Amino acid sequence: MPPAFPSSGLPQLEAEIHVDASVEAVWSLLSDLRAMSSRSPETVRMFISDAPQVGTKGINVNRKGAVVWPTTTKVTRWKPPSDDGTAALAFWVGPTNVEWSYELSSVDGGTRVVERRSPLRRANLSVRLASKWFMGGAENHDVELVDGMRRTLAALKADAERR
Known part of the structure; x- marks a missing residue:
């Protein structure tokens, strides 16, 4: 039986969705990091001291069932919508030392949103x-994370298309 959590080598996770709204409209929702908990099934709350920009630090509270844990975050990329029809944001998360990112691009009259975990x-x-002990092993939790990414993007899509 393989170990419950390999010491290295877990893959990048990714989900994407097409939103029938402009990059600017999607960005206005996505860039409100404090609202992440209203869309993400694992994020309970994001505490950020300043307006987000590269270098902004924060603390997240996460939950899976009865298990609650904090993580630290630091914004590593902050690119509001530009003339090229794209936008992006990313933040490093500790103690797992991974980067979560969102890339937006104008496609077919709407926006393609890609969420990744490095x-x-x-x-x-x-x-x-x-x-x-608490997540059912890394591979199992990765499956749950991808499902959570899809749910987060579906909620973002619903919010943007309601506007």
């Missing part, structure tokens, strides 16, 4: 143990 390079012991 590969997990090397998990420290506390992350491996938490994953094994």
